[in-house]
Each structure stands twice: as structure tokens, then as C-alpha cells.
Amino acid sequence: MAVALILVLVVVGSILFHILSPWWWSPIASNWGYIDQTLIITFWITGAVFSAVVLFMAYCVFRFRHREGIKADYNPENKKLESWLTAVTAVGVAAMLAPGLYVWSQFITVPDDATEVEVVGQQWQWNYRLPGEDGRLGKSDNRLVTYENPLGIDPDDPYGQDDVVIEAADLHLPIDKPVKMLLRSIDVLHDFYVPEFRAKMDMVPGTVTYFWFTPTRTGTFEVLCAELCGTGHGYMRGIVMVDTEEDYQAWLDGQTTFARLSAPPKVGAMDAVEP
């Protein structure tokens, strides 16, 4: 009796916790509301299954607990019931997978008008690079990284000269403009993670990864590293500010280009990573 009651309490408690507790995701600040919706669908389906299974168990424990003189049924299998349950499960799984894959295909299809913004991770700070007036990022390579050229931009690539370099400072983004975040690391794995944007991706040295999103709300958002990157991992924080168009331009005008930042030493042609 007590066991059945506690099983019921587990279900009721879990549902009440879900509804009443103050712990829920932060208000979204990007276009990925679809991800939140898929997650909500998943919550409904899985919550129903969890409650059904545990309540059924509670009923069985209550109804069929041992009593003197009562024998259990002898019932090796029931093909019909088993096939039926399999089919229902398959439908439930499809109901979660279909929207999931649909939204994933959007997630990996970058719109043509997205502006490129490069994030460069290093132990344990965030650097950024914007393409400058030509709209193209110059080539870069970790082997070109020096004190004067912290992002390893290829000095021989003309596209790189007007790139805006932001070392260990805040990133600003204009509202309602899709951005393609190009992710690079000069040392170990990192992961550019802003909870309010919902999207994230690892940064892998030696390759360029990406994700895209559209900021939908102005404000100041914290950047956290979400891939273990050594002792300072928990303290690798940064700030992204989503601005109105005017504020963004004002900020951009105050930034420094690669050409102005350094008079880089001449280095021979090297294998470069295409951004």
C-alpha cells in the first residue's frame, strides 16, 4: 500500500514540480522558437508516457500485492498486445522525430543574407573578427598567431586588411539581421554558448565550424564556454550586446581594423584555412 502510494506521489510530485517550480529557460532572444516548441512537444509526450507507466505500476502493486491463497496468472505472451504497443510507441517516436528533423534542416541551412561574424576562442577568452567593408574575412591560420596578430590573420591576403579585430572585448550584433557565426579556436576545443540564443556549436582548432541565428531582442547577454577547455573553463565568459542599427553602427565605427592594428612581419606563403 505504502509502496503504491509513493509511486503515485513520484508522478504527482514530478508534475507539480514541472508546473510550479520557478526553474525554466530564460526568455528567448533569437529566431529559434521552433527549438523551444519541439522541446515542449517532447515534454508532453514523454511526460504522458512516464505518468502512464508509473501509475500502471502503482495500480499493479496495489491490486496484485501478495495475498494468501491467490496465485498469479499464467500468461507467457500476447502477440496482439505486444504488436499494438510497438505500433503506438513508433507513432509517438515519429511525432517527436519529424518536427525535430524539420527544425534541424532549418538550423543547418544558413540564409543567403546572413552576415559573417567570426568567433575565435582561446584559453580563456573570447575574440571576434568582423569582415570589414569588403564583406569578406581574410584567410587565417593558427601558425600565424603572434602577439601582434592574435587571431592568426594572413597578412598577405588583401581581404584581411580591413577585417575588424576585437580582442577580449564585447561583441555587438545588430537586431533582426541573420548572422552566421564562424567558429575557430587557436588552442583547444571551446563552445560559443549564449543560453538566450538557444544555438551553440563547438570550436575546433584546425577547422572552422558554424551556426546561424537572428537576434530578436536587444539587450546584454552572457557568453559562456560550453566545452571543457582546461582549468579556466568555468571562468571563460564574455558579453554579447544586441543593439539597434544606430547603436551598432556607432559601436562599429569605434573599432580597429587589422591593417591599423599591426605592422605584421612578412611571412612566406603558408597553407591557410579558408574561413
Place this chain on the structure above:
Amino acid sequence: MVDATPHAEQGIPPAETPELELYHPRGWWTTYVFSQDAKVIAIQYSGTALAIGLVALVLSWLMRLQLGFPGTFDFITPEAYYQFMTMHGMIMVIYLLTALFLGGFGNYLIPLMVGARDMVFPYVNMLSYWIYLLAVLVLVASFFAPGGPTGAGWTLYPPQVILSGTPGGQGAGIVLMLVSLILFIIGFTMGGLNYVVTVIQGRTRGMTLMRMPLTVWGIFTATVMALLAFPALFVACVMMLFDRLLGTSFFMPALVEMGELMSYGGGSPILFQHLFWFFGHPEVYIVALPAFGIVSDLISTHARKNIFGYRMMVWAIVIIGALSFVVWAHHMYVSGMHPWFGFFFATTTLIIAIPTAIKVYNWVLTLWRGDIHLTLPMLFALAFIVTFVNGGLTGLFLGNVVVDVPLSDTMFVVAHFHMVMGVAPVLVVFGAIYHWYPKITGRMLNEAMGQFHFWVTFVGAYAIFFPMHYVGLVGVPRRYPELGDVAFATDSVHSLNAFITIAALTVGFAQMVFLFNLVWSLRNGREAGGNPWRATSLEWQTPTTPPPHGNWGAERPVVYRWAYDYSVPGAPEDFIAQNDPGSRHRGAV
């Protein structure tokens, strides 16, 4: 298909070959220390696994103290936190759960349940344990190495794993970790081949594959999987060792560390992740399948009812085992691998939910119209279903690629995998120990201590890990020694963390009661007799309890039926042992 109907009385081949003589030990050392008896090896494996598991438990307390009350404990620096975290994870997954389910339960139960006298290669079986012990000692040694153990996380992702920014990366810590894993895999392979060959070749007369208890099916399938999955980890460890010691670049691209260009170049960090998870995902099921098997037998025995849908249960185990080899990259959705992989791995991952759900349905349907005895093994089995269903369902969030994007690398993931492959299998371990302790020692474990242990562990573990999902949903990343003040998480998240820590310490304390019970009941437990649960499977039918070396006395048992003849209509008792020839045979004899 093999006939699994209960009264198939064919399929008992005549004994054509004489039995081989076992090597019997003559002295104390060869009986208790360098023993070739699978049951002694099982106890050695279990004792070592529980001992190192205790270390992992203490490490988890230290981590929880830091997370619940950040800044209070000066000795828990970020370096120390990452070292505790790494060693906790590695010990729990490999050195405790894998070793305990396969080396412990596998060794004890396989020969007894299939009616064999011992494993087919007893000497290699003994070596398996001693190499495992060596692996554990090397692991422990890394705590005392200069710079301490590695703090790279149990996933050991390069490049940070062998760089100076990670604890133990440039010291001996990572080297000892890799050597220990390599030794573990060598030792495991010796044991694993034994378990597989014993199930295939060592079954007694009449024990067809489709009459085996599901415990044996679970351990057998998990072992086959482990023999296929561990080699991927083995080569990854060897290559990483080369990168660390010889300066090769298997996993190391050109990189600048602390302002200095390293001499590495051309390697792929993502290649390591593929190798690691090609092992790592099957590893989840290497732990889960023995638990599935064992819990099926616990439910059936203590509900006095045959397991519902036995054949479907066997096929579900085999299908889950096979599918688990094509889902590994669902751990890597945000790793930067080609995004098209997401479609494939999300689909395979969600498909695996179907056979898994069938297993859950069949467990609860076994309870339907049963004669449920709420013994300790049954309570743990019920708690397993609750936590496994909970943890399995949150897997549908993380497996569904785009839903994983916001949740990956948050505390949601930590809550999920602890619920599904920490709490759930450990509850089965406890249930199994309460169930088989009487066979191993001849005495019952103390019931009052057991009840206390059960309720605190079940309710406490649920109170730890259920709310933790919501910490992750808020956005708190995993592997952070402290979150500090952030805009997306309110102060109440910190109070929740403190609550979780208190629950964790309470559950930890209850485990001390369990360990005390294990020792106390050796002398003071109630005498159990040979078959206290009135169970059908062969291990309960041994002529003496605890069973001696060789298990069966003069003659091995002959099997006439499956392992689930409970409450058969018309039978005088509510169980018929597998080696009971039944009334027709009795009449004939």
C-alpha cells in the same frame, strides 16, 4: 525459431562426451587468492569494484559540496574539481559498473545459470581479474603522481587533455590514466571471451539458448558488445599516448598554447571523439543490458509470474545491442562534425527507443495479475523501472538532434545520464545483491537495514537528479565548478543546488549502512537455505549452498524447461525448477 513454450520436453541431447576434470586447488592461496573458480573471481571483482566505487562516491560528495556551497571549501580549487570530476566519471563507468556487471555478476551467475561447472578457460579468467586489479592500482597511483590525476573530463577530449592548461595534462596523470585503460581492456578481453564461450559452449544438457534466463542473455549480449566496442577505445588510448609521449599528431592540429606555437599539426580532435563514442555509446548498453536481464529475473521471481513476452525480451536485447553501434555520434551533435550526420544519428537514436520501450512494457505487464511480494529485490526492481523510464525519456530530448542543441553540455545532460546509467543500473546492482547474497553466503541480508537503504537511496536519488534537469533547462553549463552571478539564472538556482547537495550527502550516507549490512549479515544474517526465494533458475538448485568449486556435485543438472515456470496452473507449488522433469517424466522414471 526455437520453441520457448514452457513444456517443450524435447531438445535434451544425450551426454556423448565425458566431463573434463576441473583443476582443484590444494592450498589456501590457490583457493582464495589465485583462484580459478569463477565464483571466487566474481567476489574478487565485486570487492575491488565496490572499493574503487567508494572512492568515486567520496569524489562525488566533494564535487557536490563545491557546487552547493561554492567558495566555502578552499581546498576544492578548479584544478581539484576537474580532477574529482574526471576520476568520478571514469571510475563509475568503467572500473565500477562494467567490472561489477560483467566481472562480478557475469562470473558468478553465468556458469551457475547455464549449468556449467566453471568458465571454460579458468586460468585466463583468473588472469583477467589480476590485470583488472593492476589497472585499478595504476588508476589509484595517478592520485599520488606529481600534478595529480588528469582533469580532462572522463571523455578525455584532445587537444586539452595533453596540454598544460589541464590538470595532469603535462604531468604523469594522463599517462597513468591511458595505461590503466589499456590494462583494463586487456584484462576485460580475457574475461569477456570466457563469458561468451561459456554461454555458447558450456551450457548443460537441455539448456537451449531460448531457455536461458534473461540475466544470462543480458550479460552475454553486453559482453559481445564490449568485445567489439573496447578495441576502439584501445586504439584511441594508444594513439593518444603516442601524441603525448612521442610527439605524434593523431589528434593534434596546429595550435598555439599560451602564446607559443606547438610542434603538432595535421591531426583531428574530432577523430578521437568518433573513436571514443564508438566505444562510449555501446558502453552505455554494456552497463544497461545486464541490468535489463537481471531486473527481468528479479521481477519475475518476486511477482511469482513468468516474464511477459520472453522471446520479445530476448530479441529486444539483441536488437538494442546491434542498434547501439550506429548511434554513437548523437554525443557529437554540436561537435562540429558534418551537420548531415544529425539526420542519420537522430533517426537511429530514436528508433532504439522502440525496443527499449517494449522491455519496459513487458516488465510492467509482468506485474499485471501477479502475486507481488514486496521483497527488497522487488522494491529495487520497481525503483529501477521508475528511474530508467525517467532517464530513458529524457534521452529522447537529447537524441533528437535539434532539441539537443540548447541542452547539450548543460546540467540537463548530467541529470539525464546519471538517472539512466547511474541510478538505474546501480539500483539493479543493489536489488541483485539482496537477491543473490543468500546464495553467495548462505545468509539473508538484514531486512530493516535493507528497507532503510532502499527508501533513502530511491527517494534521495530521485530528489538529486530530477530537479537537476531543470538546472540545465535554465541554461547552467556542466563542468563548471561555480556559476557565479549570471543574468539567465536567478538566485533560486543556487538554493536548488544546495538542496541537491544535501540530498546527495544523505544518499551517500545510506550506502554506508548498506556496506555495514554486507559485513554484518555474513555472521548475523538469518540462515537462507538453498532456495529462499523459491526460484526456478539453476543457481538455486545447487546441492549445497554456497556452491563449492565445480558447483554441482557428482552430476550436472539436466534442463527440461525455461526459467519462468511460476504459478503454472495445476502444479503443486507456485514454481517449477528448470531441472524438474515434471510429472510425465516422473511417472516414466
